[in-house]
Amino acid sequence: MIGGLGMPELIVILVIILIIFGAGKLPEIGAGLGKGIKNFKKATQEPLPKKEDEPEKIDKD
Numbered sequence: 001m002i003g004g005l006g007m008p009e010l011i012v013i014l015v016i017i018l019i020i021f022g023a024g025k026l027p028e029i030g031a032g033l034g035k036g037i038k039n040f041k042k043a044t045q046e047p048l049p050k051k052e053d054e055p056e057k058i059d060k061d
Contacts, residue, residue, distance in 0.1 A: 017029075
């Protein structure tokens with residue numbers, strides 16, 4: 001079960017998507033969705049870029 005959706009609900013959603021977009025567009029939609037998820041995961045795992053305005057902290061021992 002994904003996010004409260006069972007198998008019958010997922011099948012109905014997939015059939016509706018197939019009717020709307022057609023079989024020819026499904027690979028393009030899937031590839032775009034996969035790239036989007038990959039980019040999102042990459043963006044959430046990368047450290048934030050350092051700001052140019054922010055001075056570097058120097059340890060004083």
